[in-house]
Amino acid sequence: MSQTPFKDLRFGIGSWNMGEMPARAKEEQRAFEFALDLGIRLIDTAEMYGDGGSEQVIGAALAASSVKREELVLVSKVLPSNASKRGTLLACEASLRRLGVDYLDVYLLHWPGRHPLAETLEAFITLREKGFIRAWGISNFDLEGLGRWQKAESAAGVADACATNQIYYALSARNSEFDLLPTMKAQSMPLMAYSPLGSGQLMRDAKLRSIAEKHGLSPAQMAIAWTMRDPNVISIPKSVRPDRIEENFKASQITLSAQANADLDAAFPPPSRKMPLAML
Ligand SMILES: NC(=O)c1ccc[n+]([C@@H]2O[C@H](COP(=O)([O-])OP(=O)(O)OC[C@H]3O[C@@H](n4cnc5c(N)ncnc54)[C@H](OP(=O)(O)O)[C@@H]3O)[C@@H](O)[C@H]2O)c1
Structure with a gap:
């Protein structure tokens, strides 16, 4: 993965449902400062989160931190409703302003929408040329959607430039294992797993709780x-x-035993046929 804009980072922190309430902004800013102090270097956000508030909170944390910009991998997303060529250019510049940075490492189309993919791609190419983004990617694209995006890239003369497809991937959402995940793996395209805790719901799953207890993990x-x-x-x-x-960051250093993986497979079986892409 060393050639990717992710710089070999395989763990990051998300920011959905943040930046929504001014009264919580300081607490949220401190959470990102704590994450940076801990050594977390990959941050995922989107113009949609808190209507820009999430990017603002992250921007405040970055401004207060001594971590150098080049050590970070910042990922943000354009809303499909803004993903015309002009709309994407404007959305990216607004995200940069809120984050207080000169460039994004990876800029994603949040999910497929009404604007032609070729138009969004044209904007991504312009943004990369201007130095506003280092790379682009997509999110919530199923296998067929990924194919359409890659066809647009080939037509625009930028084949194989897509840095990632960010999708819901968790014990509670293994659908992509049937075809999408193996295809991306074969192309060495990293998959960004969003909502790995099922947006918190998995924490209440009795099967997971009992397997975790058996193996001495949370x-x-x-x-x-x-x-x-x-x-x-x-x-x-x-x-x-x-x-x-901190608990989550420590998990990124843990390699599960074959028995733990087998227990999880039994409780949360992988798909045996093609299924629609899971989305939150
Ligand atoms: N591309 C997309 O369409 C898309 C969609 C969804 C998410 N995402 C991205 O992926 C990130 C992660 O997904 P997510 O926020 O939906 O959900 P998640 O990371 O699966 O779970 C977050 C929830 O779990 C709780 N939690 C976190 N760590 C915990 C722990 N150690 N023990 C118990 N509870 C814990 C959090 O509460 P507290 O904060 O109170 O700890 C929060 O309620 C998002 O923040 C966003 O950046 C992208």
């Missing part, structure tokens, strides 16, 4: 380490609580 650590058992997967759990951020 349910969150088990769920995160499981997503990372495949070296092609990057996991981006979100938390505003320092104790959980």
Whole structure:
């Protein structure tokens, strides 16, 4: 993965449902500062989160931190409704302003929408030429959608430039293992696993809790380490609580035993046929 804009990072922190309430902004900023102090260098955000508020909170944390910009991998996303050529250019510049940085490492189309992919791609190419983004990618694209995106890239003369497809991938959402994940793996395209804790719901799953207890891990650590058992997967759990951020970060160092993986496979079986892409 060393050729990718992810710089070999396989663990990051998410930021959905953040930047929504001014009263919580300081706590959220401190959470990102804590994550940076801990050594987390990959941050995932989007113009959609808190209507820009999430990017602002992250920007405040970056401004207060001594971590150098070049050590970080910042990922943001354009909303499909903004993904015309002009709309994408404007959205990216607004994200950069809120984050207080000169460039994004990876800029994603949040999900497929009404604007032609070729138009969004044209904007991504312009943004890369201007130095506003280092790379682009997509999110919530199923196998067929990935094919359409890659066809647009070939037509634009930028084949194989897509840095990632960020999708819901968790013990509770293994659909992509049937075809999408193996295809991306064969192309050495990292998969960004969003909601690795099922947006928190997995934490209440009795099967996961009992398997985690058997193997001496917390349910969150088990769920995160499981997503990372495949070296092609990057996991981006979100938390505003320092104790959980540390717990989650530690999970990125854990290799599950064959028995733990077998127990999880039995409780959360992989798909045996093609299924629609899971989305949150
Ligand atoms: N591309 C997309 O369409 C898309 C969609 C969804 C998400 N995402 C990205 O992926 C990131 C992660 O997904 P997510 O936020 O949906 O969910 P998640 O990371 O699966 O789970 C987050 C939830 O779990 C709780 N939590 C975190 N660590 C925990 C721990 N150690 N023990 C118990 N509970 C814990 C958090 O609460 P506290 O914060 O209170 O700790 C929060 O409620 C997002 O933040 C976003 O950046 C992208």
